[in-house]
Amino acid sequence: MRTTDILLMCLRNLFKRKLRTVLTMLGVVLGTSSIIVLVSLGLANNLRFEQQIATMGDVNVITVHNPRNMWWSGMDDQQMETPNLDSDASRSFSQIPGVGVVSPMLRGELFFRSGNYAIAWGGQVIGIDPESMADFGYEIFEGRLLQDGDNLEVVFGYNAERNFLNTTSQSWSNERFWLSMIGEEVETYVDIWNDRITMSYDSSFIFGAETQDQDIAFGDIDAPRPIRPVAIQVVGRLARSEGDDWTTDGGIFMNIETVRRLNNDARRHTQENNMWGVDVDYGTSFINARTGVVQDDAGYDMILVRVSNLDDVSQVRQEIESRGFPAHSPTQWLEGIQGMAESQQQMLAAIGVVSLLVAAIGIANTMVMSTYERTREIGVMKVIGAALSDIKKLFLIEAALIGLFGGLIGVLFSYLVSYLLNTHTNMEFMGGMFDWIGEPGTVVSLIPTWLGGLALLFSSLIGLISGYFPARRAMRLSALNAIRTE
Amino acid sequence: MLTSEPLFKLQNVRKIYPMGEERIVALDDVSLEFHKGKIYCLLGTSGSGKSTLLNMIAGLEKPTKGSILFKGKPLEKLNETQLALYRQRYVGFVFQSYNLMPTLTALENVTLPLTFRRVPKKIRNRKAQEMLDAVGLSNRGKHKPSELSGGQQQRVSIARAFVNNPEVVFADEPTGNLDTRTTLEMMDLITGIARKYNQTLVIVTHDLEIADYADQIIRIKDGGVDGIEDKVALKTTTVETAEEESIAVKTDETEFR
Numbered sequence A: 001m002r003t004t005d006i007l008l009m010c011l012r013n014l015f016k017r018k019l020r021t022v023l024t025m026l027g028v029v030l031g032t033s034s035i036i037v038l039v040s041l042g043l044a045n046n047l048r049f050e051q052q053i054a055t056m057g058d059v060n061v062i063t064v065h066n067p068r069n070m071w072w073s074g075m076d077d078q079q080m081e082t083p084n085l086d087s088d089a090s091r092s093f094s095q096i097p098g099v100g101v102v103s104p105m106l107r108g109e110l111f112f113r114s115g116n117y118a119i120a121w122g123g124q125v126i127g128i129d130p131e132s133m134a135d136f137g138y139e140i141f142e143g144r145l146l147q148d149g150d151n152l153e154v155v156f157g158y159n160a161e162r163n164f165l166n167t168t169s170q171s172w173s174n175e176r177f178w179l180s181m182i183g184e185e186v187e188t189y190v191d192i193w194n195d196r197i198t199m200s201y202d203s204s205f206i207f208g209a210e211t212q213d214q215d216i217a218f219g220d221i222d223a224p225r226p227i228r229p230v231a232i233q234v235v236g237r238l239a240r241s242e243g244d245d246w247t248t249d250g251g252i253f254m255n256i257e258t259v260r261r262l263n264n265d266a267r268r269h270t271q272e273n274n275m276w277g278v279d280v281d282y283g284t285s286f287i288n289a290r291t292g293v294v295q296d297d298a299g300y301d302m303i304l305v306r307v308s309n310l311d312d313v314s315q316v317r318q319e320i321e322s323r324g325f326p327a328h329s330p331t332q333w334l335e336g337i338q339g340m341a342e343s344q345q346q347m348l349a350a351i352g353v354v355s356l357l358v359a360a361i362g363i364a365n366t367m368v369m370s371t372y373e374r375t376r377e378i379g380v381m382k383v384i385g386a387a388l389s390d391i392k393k394l395f396l397i398e399a400a401l402i403g404l405f406g407g408l409i410g411v412l413f414s415y416l417v418s419y420l421l422n423t424h425t426n427m428e429f430m431g432g433m434f435d436w437i438g439e440p441g442t443v444v445s446l447i448p449t450w451l452g453g454l455a456l457l458f459s460s461l462i463g464l465i466s467g468y469f470p471a472r473r474a475m476r477l478s479a480l481n482a483i484r485t486e
Numbered sequence B: 001m002l003t004s005e006p007l008f009k010l011q012n013v014r015k016i017y018p019m020g021e022e023r024i025v026a027l028d029d030v031s032l033e034f035h036k037g038k039i040y041c042l043l044g045t046s047g048s049g050k051s052t053l054l055n056m057i058a059g060l061e062k063p064t065k066g067s068i069l070f071k072g073k074p075l076e077k078l079n080e081t082q083l084a085l086y087r088q089r090y091v092g093f094v095f096q097s098y099n100l101m102p103t104l105t106a107l108e109n110v111t112l113p114l115t116f117r118r119v120p121k122k123i124r125n126r127k128a129q130e131m132l133d134a135v136g137l138s139n140r141g142k143h144k145p146s147e148l149s150g151g152q153q154q155r156v157s158i159a160r161a162f163v164n165n166p167e168v169v170f171a172d173e174p175t176g177n178l179d180t181r182t183t184l185e186m187m188d189l190i191t192g193i194a195r196k197y198n199q200t201l202v203i204v205t206h207d208l209e210i211a212d213y214a215d216q217i218i219r220i221k222d223g224g225v226d227g228i229e230d231k232v233a234l235k236t237t238t239v240e241t242a243e244e245e246s247i248a249v250k251t252d253e254t255e256f257r
C-alpha cells in the first residue's frame, strides 16, 4: 500500500470511532501537557536563576582570601602553620580541574593628590596581574587596560575619580562617590587625563604643600623622613561594572608588582618611624616575633580564581577551602535553593512521565480492542491480498496518529495553561522567594519551540510503541479464523 | 486429453484437524487438476470438506500431507508473506457473506485489491468503475455497503474479486444468501466475466443448478473425490485456449517467485 493510502485509511478508522478516539487522545493530551507544563516551570525557574545571576556580575569568579590576613599582631608559631596565599598557592589553584585563569590581587594603602584634591581613603588600590585583567571581564571605557611592564601607569574604575576630595575642606565624607554610584550626575574635580596626579604610601604629603622639604614635627621625637611622592599616569578608565560593584568602580588598578614593592617600602618606612607604639596594620607582612623585624612577604591579599564553567564553581570553591583558604563565590547562597528546585523539578517530571505511561496504556488498550473488533476486516483484507506489513502499518500508524493528535492538542493546551500561569500567578505563590527581583515580565512558565516539538515527537513515539503489540497481533491473525468469526 | 501444465495440481492432499484426542480427517488423499480458463464446481454435502479444499488452494491453509502445485510450484512451501503476495497477484475471492469493508464506499471496496498493489489512485478508480459498470452498479459507487441490498453487495464483492484481473477466482457458496432469481443472475455474471477474460473459476456449492454452470463438476464426499463430471462445453473451450495458455504461464512464471 502507498503511504498516503495507509494514512487515509487510518484517519478514516479514527474518525469512524470518534468518541473512542477522543477519549484515548485525552489521556495523551493530559500526559503531554502535564509534562510540558512541568518542564516549562523548570525552564522558567532556571531562567529566573540566570537573570538573578546576571545581576550579580561575574559569577564564575571565586575570591580566595589570605588566611594570614586574619592576624593583625606579630607572627607566631601558629601563624607559621597557616598556609600563605602566595605564588605557590596561586599555581596550585590553577591546576584544579575546571579552573580557567587565576589572578592574585594585592591591596595597596596608597594616597593620591592632584592640586588641592586628594584621595585619602575610600579609593582602593588594587594590584593585579596586568595580563589577567581582560580574562576577569574588566572592560575599558576610555584608554586601555593595564599591560605587562606598566609601573606607574594606572587604570581608574568607572567612578574612582569622584573619590578626589578637597583637602582644604573640613568634610571628608566621600558622598560624592556614592551619589555617582547611584547614578547621580556628579562633577569631577580632577581631570584624570590631563591634571598631574602624584602618589605616595605616606599620607603626610596630601595634607600640606607638595614639598619633600617640609618638616612635620612630632613633638620630641625625630621627625620621620617624608617620602617624595611620585607622578602617576592614568592610562585607562574602566566601564561601569556589572552589578555596580563598588570595589571595582571605585578602585584604582595597578601592576601587582608595583603594589608589592610599594607595600614593602611602606612597611619598612612605618617600622623605621613607628617609635611611639601605635598599632599598625601590617597587611600581609609580618614581624618576626623574635627579632621584631618586619619582613617582606610574598603573599597576596586575595586570589581571584575564574572557573570556566558555572557548574564547577561550587566544587572548585570547596576544593580551595579544603586546602585551608577562605573562599567564596557570588552564587554560593544560590546553590542550596537551586538544588531544592532541581529535586522539585525531578519529582514533577516523574509525575509527568507516569501520566504519559498511563496514556500509552490507554492507546495500547484501544488498539487491542480495535483488533478484536476488526478481526473480520483484517481477515478479509488478508484474503484479498493485503501484505502482512500493510496490516501492521495500518495499526501502528493509527496508534501513532492518536499519539500525534493527542500531543498536538496537548501542546496547544499547554500554551494556554502557560499563558494563564504567566498572567495570573502572583510571584508570592512561589513562597516569596523571588520577590526581590520584582521585575515585571518575570515568567512562571516558559515553553520554547523545541519543547513543543519534542513533546509532539515523544507523544507520536509513545503511540507507535503502544501500537506495536496490537499491530503484531493483527498481523499474525489467521485470515481463515478471522473470516470465520461471526 | 490436456497436455499443458495445469494451473493447480493437487497430489495426495490430506488435511487433518486435531480436536483434542480425536483427529478429524477433513480431506483424505485428494489428487486433482485445475486448468486455466475452466470453471470448476466443488459439489458436496455439508461437512464433506469442500471449503477446506478451496481454502488450501487459495493459500489460506496448509495441507497436512501432500502437495498443491501452482504452476508447478508447491504452495505449501511458501511463508505467510509469500502467500499474501500470491493472493495479491493471482487470486480473487468471493465470500458467501460478501465481506465488504463497512467503512468504505462500494467503489473504494472494489479498489482495495489494487490499493494493496500500490496502483495509483486515478488508475485504480478507473478500473474499479469499469468493474462496477460490468456488474451493473454504475451509479452505486458512492454508496456504503450498508446502503446496498444483499445482491448488490455480492455484485460489489464480485467486482472486487475480478478487478485485479486474477488468474483464478474462488467462490465459496457465493449465492448461499440469495434468492433463486438473484442466484442465477449472479452466476451469469460471474461465469460471464471469467469466460470473457479466460479466468479460472472454482465455485463451492451444494446446489445442482449452480453446478450446471461449470465445465467440470467435482463431487466431494467425506473428504474424498467421489467423481468427476466433464461437461460438453469443456471440450470446446479446451481446444481454443490451449495455445494461449502456455504463453501466459511462461510470462507469469518469471513474475512469480
Ligand SMILES: Nc1ncnc2c1ncn2[C@@H]1O[C@H](COP(=O)(O)OP(=O)(O)OP(=O)(O)O)[C@@H](O)[C@H]1O
Residues within 6 Å of the ligand: B017, B018, B019, B024, B025, B026, B044, B045, B046, B047, B048, B049, B050, B051, B052, B053, B206
Ligand atoms: N478449523 C477446523 N478445526 C477442526 N475441524 C474443522 C475445521 N475446519 C473444518 N473442520 C472439519 O472438517 C470437515 C470439513 O469441513 P468443511 O468446512 O470443509 O466442510 P464443507 O464441505 O465446506 O461444509 P459446508 O457445506 O457446511 O460449508 C468438517 O467435519 C469440519 O468439522
Ligand SMILES: [Mg+2]
Residues within 6 Å of the ligand: B050, B051, B052, B172
Ligand atoms: Mg463450507
